[in-house]
Amino acid sequence: MSNRHLFLVPKFITTPSQNGVxxxxxxxxxxxxxxxxxxxxxxGMREFIEHDLINYTKDNPGTVVYLKPRRHRGPVICAEYLNGEKQSIFCNNFSCEEIAKWLNLLLTQSGNHEGTRLRKMWHTENPSVQGPWTPYTFRDPTLNLAKFPNVDLSTPLSCPKTATEHLLELFEKQKNEKFENEKLD
Known part of the structure; x- marks a missing residue:
């Protein structure tokens, strides 16, 4: 185990619980x-301000947008969240579309960033090296590129025969063999 966790700020989650319920x-x-x-x-920042900033502010009325022109410095996006966290993105030579994507990403985040160590109620001396399991762990990666609705995915999967079906087939086979042997005699 490394000592990286010693330099992280320990805190509990401060975002509102059940946000969106x-x-x-x-x-x-x-x-x-x-x-x-x-x-x-x-x-790119100037183009975003000229063309897309008004639409961004109309779509997100709960977010305050400030413009700060500075001389001889590169462009930066500074975001402040309700929990007091601040995040800065240096966006030198970004296009107008990239600025819009970064602002959308900042809009959808909660403000808790990677430099925070979240406390848990359990502890183990031997943590798993495999990582957490998710429902998508063993999914086929080709599903990421599938176009929906998909006929192949909507049909039921061909399952192998169950043990009962196999026994019924064996019984029918024995029954037919017995019937053919009686016919020959």
């Missing part, structure tokens, strides 16, 4: 778009 509360509180008016690396 009654109504969903977006955890992203504030976004600050920092950019340079002249720097070539900020071109």
């Amino acid at each position: 009654g109504r969903y509360v977006c955890q992203l509180q504030r976004v600050v778009l920092k950019f340079c008016k002249n720097n070539g690396g900020s071109r």
Whole structure:
């Protein structure tokens, strides 16, 4: 076991429990778009501000968006969440579409990032090296590329015969053999 966990901030989950059961509360509180008016690396950020920022703010009225022009510095997206966490993304030479994707990702996150060690109610001295099991662990990876609705996936799988069906076939086979032997005699 490594000592990496010693440098992480221990805390409990502070997001509202069951977020989305009654109504969903977006955890992203504030976004600050920092950019340079002249720097070539900020071109994608400036294009996003000119063309897509109004639509983004209309689609997400619960998130406050600030614009902060700075001289001779690269573009940065700073996000602040309801639980007090802050996250910064340095987006030098990003396109307008990439900026929109990053903002959408920040919008859907809860603010808890990888630098947080979440406490659990159980402990083991020998943790599993295989990782946690999920329902998708042993799924066929070709299902990731399947187009739905899919005729092949909607038909029932051809299951092997059960033991009862096998015994019934053997019984019918013996019965037919016995009937043929009696016919020959």
